[in-house]
Amino acid sequence: MTAITASEEIVLEQPCPIRDVLDRIGDQWSLLILEALAPGTLRFNALMREIGDISKQMLSRTLKQLEQDGFVTRTLYPEVPPRVEYTLTPLGRSFLEPMQQLVAWADAHHRTIVAARLQYQASQT
Amino acid sequence: MTAITASEEIVLEQPCPIRDVLDRIGDQWSLLILEALAPGTLRFNALMREIGDISKQMLSRTLKQLEQDGFVTRTLYPEVPPRVEYTLTPLGRSFLEPMQQLVAWADAHHRTIVAARLQYQASQT
DNA sequence: AATAAACGGTCTAAAATGTAGACCTTGGGG
DNA sequence: CCCCAAGGTCTACATTTTAGACCGTTTATT
Numbered sequence: 001m002t003a004i005t006a007s008e009e010i011v012l013e014q015p016c017p018i019r020d021v022l023d024r025i026g027d028q029w030s031l032l033i034l035e036a037l038a039p040g041t042l043r044f045n046a047l048m049r050e051i052g053d054i055s056k057q058m059l060s061r062t063l064k065q066l067e068q069d070g071f072v073t074r075t076l077y078p079e080v081p082p083r084v085e086y087t088l089t090p091l092g093r094s095f096l097e098p099m100q101q102l103v104a105w106a107d108a109h110h111r112t113i114v115a116a117r118l119q120y121q122a123s124q125t
Numbered sequence: 126m127t128a129i130t131a132s133e134e135i136v137l138e139q140p141c142p143i144r145d146v147l148d149r150i151g152d153q154w155s156l157l158i159l160e161a162l163a164p165g166t167l168r169f170n171a172l173m174r175e176i177g178d179i180s181k182q183m184l185s186r187t188l189k190q191l192e193q194d195g196f197v198t199r200t201l202y203p204e205v206p207p208r209v210e211y212t213l214t215p216l217g218r219s220f221l222e223p224m225q226q227l228v229a230w231a232d233a234h235h236r237t238i239v240a241a242r243l244q245y246q247a248s249q250t
Numbered sequence: 251a252a253t254a255a256a257c258g259g260t261c262t263a264a265a266a267t268g269t270a271g272a273c274c275t276t277g278g279g280g
Numbered sequence: 281c282c283c284c285a286a287g288g289t290c291t292a293c294a295t296t297t298t299a300g301a302c303c304g305t306t307t308a309t310t
Contacts, residue, residue, distance in 0.1 A: 070241025116195025
């Protein structure tokens with residue numbers, strides 16, 4: 001029996017729908033995980049290797065949130081050793097489109113941003 | 126004279142351009158700030174009021190990063206009390222388009238996500 | 251036979267990050 | 281003389297993230 005945490009209480013009743021959604025996607029790892037799952041189903045450790053520098057705990061936690069919000073499904077095959085597969089839901093796949101736009105923008109403007117950083121550094125003498 | 130921090134060293138040489146960009150906008154506040162600036166120039170305190178629940182420090186820090194990366198300009202009018210205006214650059218405005226797509230998606234699918242959360246809770250007995 | 255590795259996690263301690271709120275500056279109004 | 285304004289910075293505290301040990305079971309290696 002665990003205590004009720006704040007995060008469990010905010011399931012309902014977020015004042016601003018956009019904030020509500022962006023707060024979930026706009027963390028360190030969610031976008032990366034969704035991008036990794038875009039090509040298809042992956043297992044837990046495969047996902048870890050794919051992303052490279054995420055800790056088990058954060059992968060586990062973020063996947064749980066994504067599952068909770070309906071972006072991915074978690075399927076446990078009770079073999080031994082256990083196999084767990086993560087797959088995008090239709091909702092998750094529908095999110096891919098705006099996300100890919102974002103990724104495309106990032107790719108297209110990366111050089112501009114790097115240039116801005118250099119110029120900023122120079123301006124700071 | 127300040128010590129050289131890690132954050133100052135990563136100005137160059139990010140292995141993955143997409144990660145590089147997403148790591149900057151995929152934090153708690155950047156998207157919210159850019160959205161707040163979308164309609165036009167705002168002063169520091171106006172921005173604070175607009176966002177509502179951001180601390181001064183995080184607003185200051187995030188604005189500095191956005192300025193560094195070329196998304197916004199900071200204009201200081203040396204009056205007293207000082208006036209500081211933040212405005213989107215062309216780069217920042219160009220980012221608005223993919224971001225609005227994301228916002229539109231969030232708005233459109235918010236109900237589905239809330240429903241998923243409820244169903245998840247129910248499934249957890 | 252003992253050892254190690256793989257799977258998908260959880261747990262804990264320590265490090266990093268975020269928050270709230272005091273404080274700073276400079277000039278004007280009461 | 282004291283306080284207020286704006287746009288921050290600084291400090292102490294709270295929360296979040298990380299690194300890494302550990303778990304239980306089975307197969308592979310030595």
